[in-house]
Each structure stands twice: as C-alpha cells, then as structure tokens.
Amino acid sequence: MKLSTRTRYGVRAMLDLAENAKKGPLQLKIIAQRQDISAKYLEQLMAILKSAGLVRSIRGAKGGYVLAKDPNQIRLNQVFHCLEGPVTTAECVENEDYCRRTADCAVRHVWIQVRQAIEDVLQSTTLQDLTDKAKEQGMPDYQI
C-alpha cells in the first residue's frame, strides 16, 4: 500500500502555493525547481488539480498558478482524492453489488474501518494547518 508520486508531489506543490498565496501567480517552473519535481510531469498534475477546482491558472507572461480557495478552505482529502483517486481498500467497499456477501461481511467491515481512518486524518488537515506548522518550525519558504 503506497502513495503515488502524483499525490506526494501534488500535496507539496499545493503547499508551495499556499505559502505564496499572497504573492500573486506562482510559476510552475519555480515550484518544480523548489520541489525537485520534473516540470513536465508537474504540468500534468496541475492540470488535474485545476480541473478539480483546487487551483486557478493564469496564462501568458507573468502567469502561473494560484490556489482557487483560501488555504484554510482546502483540506488534504480533496487534494488526495483528485490525485490518488478514492481510497478503495476493496472493490466491495465502493460497490455494494460487487459481492453477494457485502451486507454482513466481516472482512469488508475492516476495510471500511481502514478507509475511514485514512479519510479522518486527511479530512482534518487543511493546507493552512501545514503552512502554520512549517512556519512554527522556522522553515524557509522553499523547504516545504
């Protein structure tokens, strides 16, 4: 059970944007450099984040990306879901009809618990929480 780089890179990019939320559009190239992510790959991730309504883009010279909402309005589960997809511990968790046993399957119940535990953590954390924490620990902006 592993997180994809999509999600990890995406969260870091979002956090970089959150740090710079008040400084106007931030260019992809800058984020890519600071976060050690291939610019071309990050481009794809930004497209996903954009279509999920989490960032807005400004094209052309002096363009870049900005968060679509306040950092305290963006929860990690949103970022996670659009990049990583749903937390599907098992097919039967998403789809009740997948198996005839779903109604009272003991194993399914565990997978549901696992999913819920993950969601709880992600849902309870906003980008703001993370930038606050970073500041508190005196990290320079680029070290997110």
Added chain:
Amino acid sequence: MKLSTRTRYGVRAMLDLAENAKKGPLQLKIIAQRQDISAKYLEQLMAILKSAGLVRSIRGAKGGYVLAKDPNQIRLNQVFHCLEGPVTTAECVENEDYCRRTADCAVRHVWIQVRQAIEDVLQSTTLQDLTDKAKEQGMPDYQI
C-alpha cells in the same frame, strides 16, 4: 490507494483457515473454490503466508494448510504486512535519510499520521475477532 488482491485474497484465506481451525488440515483447492480464487494464484499467496510463519503446511495426500497459531494470536497487520508490504505512504516515512527535510517536514508528519491510523485498525483486529463477528451474524462457514 488500493489494496492488492494479494492482501484481500490472503485475508480471506486466513479467515477460512481460522473458521476451520479445529478440523485438521484444509486443502488449498477447497479454500480456492469457496473463496473464488484461482488455485494456482492462491498457491503463491500461501507460500508467502507460510514463509511469514502464519500458516503451516502438510504435504501429500490428506495434507493441506493450518494456521500456525491460534486465531486470537494472529492480527491482521501481520497478514497485511507480509502480503501487501509495509504501509509506505511516502519514501521519507520509512527512510529518514531520504530527504533533507524529514526532521520537521509538515507533509511527512501527515503521511506518518495516515500510516499510523491504518496500522491501528489492523493491529487491533485478530482473526478470532472476525470469525466471531461472522458467526454472530449467522453466516455459513463458506461465506467468509
């Protein structure tokens, strides 16, 4: 973020063994049939479970598999780990040296929380818990 069939099949096989813990060796073919798993594939999974010390095998006619320990001594995290591998939400969670920021990285902290949440659920559930639950709900043995 998805569970592999390895893990899902493996847990079901283990639970089937737990249900039949007192009836002597259970043959792979029977488990495969009852659980709708390719026998040849399950064979590989049982090899993993065996080398992890979770099941024992008896070769030859009338052979089969039995749990290596009491159902209440086998926790799901053990089964999970040997089949799914460690819960590596991010490389830096396992390996402190992976990134220069690990010491106080806010993102890393979230991934650690996620991992812990998963482990807590799995660690708190034994095979016995699951078979009890199944019985409580009056499921026939084969419907695990």
Added chain:
DNA sequence: TAATATACTACCAATTTAGTAGGAATAGCC
C-alpha cells in the same frame, strides 16, 4: 512582434499485478 507561460496531445520504458503452466517432491492408502 518577441518573450514568457500555460494547455493539450501523444508517446514511451520500466515496474507491478494478477495470474497461468508444468512438473517435482512428498505422504497416505490399497
């Protein structure tokens, strides 16, 4: 119009997943 950005489409190599295939070794039973 030149420079700077994002947007879009297509492609690709490596890895992982979820199996299949075939036979060797072992044990019980007649």
Added chain:
DNA sequence: GGCTATTCCTACTAAATTGGTAGTATATTA
C-alpha cells in the same frame, strides 16, 4: 510397490499503472 492426492518450485506472460518525455498550440504581457 504403485496409485493418488497434495504441496512445492520455477518460469512465463498479458494487461495495467507509473512516472515520466516531447512537441506543439494558445494566450498574455511588454
């Protein structure tokens, strides 16, 4: 001993996923 049932072992493979790269089109500013 010989037959049968069963696990054990090794190798192969098709499909999907991952983590990119490449090239071009489009928009914006100066």
